[in-house]
Structure formats: structure tokens, C-alpha cells
Amino acid sequence: MKVVAAIDSFKGSMTSLEVAAAFEKGVKKVYKDAEFIKIPLADGGEGTVKALIDNLDGKMVNIKVKDPLMRDIDSFYGISGDGKTAVIEMAAASGLPLLSPDERNPLKATTFGTGELIKDALEKGCREFIIGIGGSATNDAGTGMLSALGYIFLDENGNELEPNGENLINIKSFKDDKVMKEVSEAKFLIACDVDNPFYGTNGAAHVYGKQKGATGDIIKILDDGMRNFSNVIEKIKKTDISNISGSGAAGGLGGAFTAFFNSELKPGIDIITEKIELENKINGSDYVITGEGRIDFQSAMGKTPSGVAKLAKKYGIPVIAIGGSVDDEIGNIYDCGITAAFSIIDSPMTLGEAMDTKNAQRLVEKTAEQIFRLIKQNKKN
Template sequence: MMNKMKIVVAVDSFKGCVSSVELGEVIADAIQDIFPKAKIVKIPVADGGEGWVDALQPVLGGERITCLVHGPLRNQVRASYAWIEDTKTAVIEMAAASGISLMQIQEGNVMRSTTFGTGELIVDALNRGCEKICLGIGGSATNDAGIGMLQALGFHFRDKEGQEIKDGGAHLKEIADIDDSMANPLLLSCKIEVATDVRNQLYGKYEAAYMFARQKGATDEQIALLDDGLRHLANEIRKKYGVDLQDCPGSGAAGGLGGSCHLFLHAPLLSGISMLKRILHFDETIRDADLIITGEGKIDAQTEQGKLIEGILESAEKYNVPVVAITGNCAEQSEAMKKNPLLAIFSIHDAPVSLEQAMNAGYACCHVRQTIHSVMKLISFGRKTCS
């Protein structure tokens, strides 16, 4: 019976290093080395960030559309999204046009990075007659509150001199006028749903800029300036629309992009992993599984804030399926994760490594394979002991 195990492999990408699909292949091969007859179900997953399109397109079908758009620093990049003609649906991940992997992590870059390219992808989909967009907003390089995206869609944000503000979160404090009168009219006939992996509010000490801008290269001083800019924008929105974005969980996602999508595009902010599980019929797949292998690049306190592993654990607990999570960094896991009887977390590193080495795809895949080998051997030993 040992080889008849059903193992579901649902691992998020190690962002900027290895994709969900690639990790799934490596893990499946490692499992079969120990359990050659095991039934392995590979499910590419993402919670709204990098890999969002890869996860959904195999189920939804359609084709890849590639566009030349503006990257986070206005450099031209090729970005693709999934287009399903039959249902007039587009699956877009903002990371393809405005993601952290497209920008060097250098001091000051996040102050001027823009989501304009994400808006250009939306425009392309609208011009094809799009009626529904599933927009994933994880993995951003930006803290511009989605202003760049909105500008690409025809919205205007002007300073007190009547000039359009420049790119980036550094200029949010200059906004004195919000003009939605020239917004792309095709938005009216398109329903947009936003998949996000965080629930943070727009501004504050534990919210968008303070939680995420540092990993995008911001200094302490810049983080404070970015937070001030988001606070100023929220005040301008409150004055014009009577809406308080602080009341919207997830408004701080992707440097404030979540809040702008909610207000200006009338888009609900949904848990990325919950949306994915629904579309992929995830719970039905794991119902009779013996083990789930999941993971992501870093497991920390944020993992419990709407991230992928939290969503997978939620489903696993319904059917009492044990979960093994692999990661490149688990030093900051919460007490709740440590105490969860169904969860075991393994770091893929067996010795201290530099960030450069840790982010090398070959290194990561090799150590993922070694880790899964060890886990599978432990399971094998345990089954032999119990039989």
C-alpha cells in the first residue's frame, strides 16, 4: 500500500527565482524516486502574484496575448496575459508589467516606479471586447497607489498647477485634483475582480508602505514619505467621493493598487488563494489525498494574512490531510504555524548561503529535490514501522 499514496503538489513560485510549474516538476520527480507508484497531482498555484496566469490558464483555456508595455521604471517590457475568447475573459497579473522582478532593488527606484504598464494590459484586453478581468496584484515593484494604471485608463491626477503628476509614490502628496471624466468608457461593460494576497490597509505603521516598501528598496525616510503620500491620496479621495479607503481591507495591497481598483474600477478585493481554489476545484482534489506539499519563498507572519499557505491549510483541515511546506526562509514563522498539528515546515537550505546563491534557480531546484527526498524517506520509514 505504501506506493499507492495520493500526493497533491501545490507550491507557489519562489518569486524571482523558480516558477510554480518548475517547482512542481522537481518535487514530483523527487517523490517518484522514493514512491514510484504514488499518484501525484500537480497544481500550479498562486495567490495573485507571479504565476497567477500560469495557474489559471490550464483550467480556463484560451491563448496568451503578449504586449509591449511600460515596465515599472517606464522601460519597455514584453508582458503577457491569458485571453479566453469564448467568455471574453482576461487573466492578468500585474507582476508581468509592474512586478518586482522587472526592477533592480536600488534606493530610490520604488519612489518613481509606476503601474502604468498594468493599465496598458487592461486597455489591450478592453479593446478585444473583454467583459471580465481576473486581475492578480501580488509581486509589485510599486507604491504609487495604482495611479499609473489609472492614468493609462484615462483618469487624471493633477497638482495645484493643473499639471499631471509624475510617476511614483514620491509624487502622491502633490495630488490636488482627481478627474475621472475621461476614464476609458469600455470599463463600464467589464467586470473586474482583484486577487490579492494581503489584507493591509492603505496607510499606517503596519500597512502598505511600512510593511512592503523596504523589500522594494525604500529607506526608512522614503517609507515615511510614501506613507504620507498614501495618506494624502486617501484624504483627497475622502473629500471628492466621500469614501474612506481605510475601511477597505486589502486597500494597501501592491502599494495601494488594491484601493484604487476597489474605488475607481469598482472591483471587489478577493483572497487570491480562495479565488484560485474555487476555479481549480481544489477542495475536491485534496479530499482523498494522503499528503499535500506546498510552499513559497518565505514563510513569516504575513503567511497568515491571506497568503497561499494559509488558504491551503484551511482546506487541508477540512479533510484532516497533513501538509508539508518547503521554503527558503522560515525563521519568522508564527506560533500558530508551529503549533498546527497538520503542518510541518522545512527549509531547503542545509547551511548559510548568500542571497545571490539562494536566488539562483539551479541551487533552489537542487535543494528542493534534496529536501523532498528527505521528507519522503521519513514518510517511508514511518510507514514501514507502522506496517
């Protein structure tokens, strides 16, 4: 019996490896000699650095950078074991959770800290980057990130502008003579799971501005600024990013990578599964276990469970998904290749009790044991 566990973290409760380890205990109560392979995963959001670094025998790098309001904070990124690839979550420097609700203001927020993470990795010799751009507090079209790497943005009088959402409307040109030369040597894979254009009714400001603290008037200012900056980019770089799918991700950070760097935007789970060669690891297994904190209709839309299941489906391998909860509306997950989905909750409990790490591990172990007892009985019949 060979079982592969390729599971996302249960955010706020268990890491990917903790979920997999608890499941292994349950399986081995039934199949003591089972070969059990644990593969930590993430889909480009929180936990991406840890998951990839665990798979690539890498190390974590701790560093002080600027938060979205230019205050010093402790942040991190990862470097692969061979020292060539940096793995970065932009939310670790420019994420919404770094601000209290009353601090959220996309007119002032900047991605400068994300640029500092990239800069440090470039200085350490990394030339390949995997960057998750979910969870941003910003709508600066990546100007903060670009500024940290040496770009200077100017108004109509040639005055340097602070790189934030408020100043996008004032940008008339930019200078790149002080940009790190290493930037041109690097390749960037951007984990992007949205298809929003740079500006417009489906663009960065209109779709995501409100959750970042923007009112209706501010959203218009931001959207007008995005349109202006897009025009400046097209004029100077001869690149039209306005309608590129995903260019509006993370407040336009996706567009900045597209326009200024050698980059490619792809679904996060696709990037990660390809990088760790998950398909090869799944092939030949009897069962694949996947999951995340909540299994719902979104699980089939580029999330970890669907990415894993699509690979297993190629080989006809049954896929069992587990979650802290399983929504009623999950019919579309079966089309991806998931055989069945199970909630680990076995009795009424508070959210705090359900998310308690030790209790959650017990519940995963118990669920795994019950699933594989049924599998064993079925094999006897």
C-alpha cells in the same frame, strides 16, 4: 493511494510543476501505481499568472508596456481558456525588481504599465480580472494605472498632472470622460495579503516607502499626498477609502481599485484556490503535498501552504509540507492543518548549489521517496 501535490514555486529554483513532478518521481519509487495529481499554485505574488493559466488551460500574452519609470519593457499577462478572465501580476509592469537600487524613487515611479496590461486585456474581451498587487516599486495611489485607462488628474489650475507619487499632493480633481467604457463592464478580484490603510503611520508610504527608495522626508511627502488624494476621492466619488483594510497595498493601488472599479480585495491564496476549485480536487485524497521555497512563520499567514492545509483539514487529510529550508519557529503552521514539514537539503551546500534546478529536483525526489517509505512501513505495522 491518491496524492495531490498543490505546491508553490521554489522561487529562483523550480516552478510549481517542476517541484510536483520531482515529488511524484519519489513517491512512485515506493508506490508505483499511486494516483498523483499535480496542481501548480501561487499566492498572488510572482508566479500567479503561470499557476492560474496552467490550471485554467489558458495562454500567455506577451506585450510591451511602460516600466515604473516609463521606459518600454517586455511584459506579460494570462488569459483563461474561455477568454473571459485575465490574470495579471502588477509587478510584471510596475515591480520593484524592474529597477536597480539607485533607480528606486517612489516620487517618480508609476503604475501606468499595469494599466496598459489591463487595457490590452479589456480590448481582447476580458471582463473578469485577477490581479496580484505584490512587489510594487510605486506609491502613486494607482493614478498611473488609472491614467492608462483614460482618467486625467488635474491641479488647482486645471493643468494635467503626471501620474506619480510626487503629484498626489497637487491633485484637486480628475476627469473620467475619456475612460474606456469597458472598464465599467469589468469585475476585479485583487489578490492582496496586507491590511494597511491608505495613509497614516500604518499606511502605504510609512510602511513600504523605505524599501522602494524613500527617505524620511520623501515618506512624509508621499503620505501627505495620499491623504490629499483620499480627500479628493471622497469629495468627488463620495467614497472614503482612507481606512479600508488593504487600500494601502502596492502604494495605494488597492485603494484605487476599491474607489474606481467594481472590485474586491481578498487574500491571494483564497482567490486562486476558489478559482481552480482546489477543495474539490483535494477531497478524497490520501495525502496532500504542499510547500514553498522557505517554510517559516509566514507560511501560516495567508501563504500557499496554509491555504492548502486549511482545505485539507476539513476532510482530515494529512498534509506534508516541503521547503528548501524549514525555520525553527514554525509552530503556528500546525494549527493550519500541516502534519509535518521537511527540508529537502540533505547535506552542507552553498545557496547556489541548493537552488540549482537539477540538484533541487533531485533533492525533492529523494525527500519524497524517504517520506513515503516511512508511510508505507507504518501502514504495514
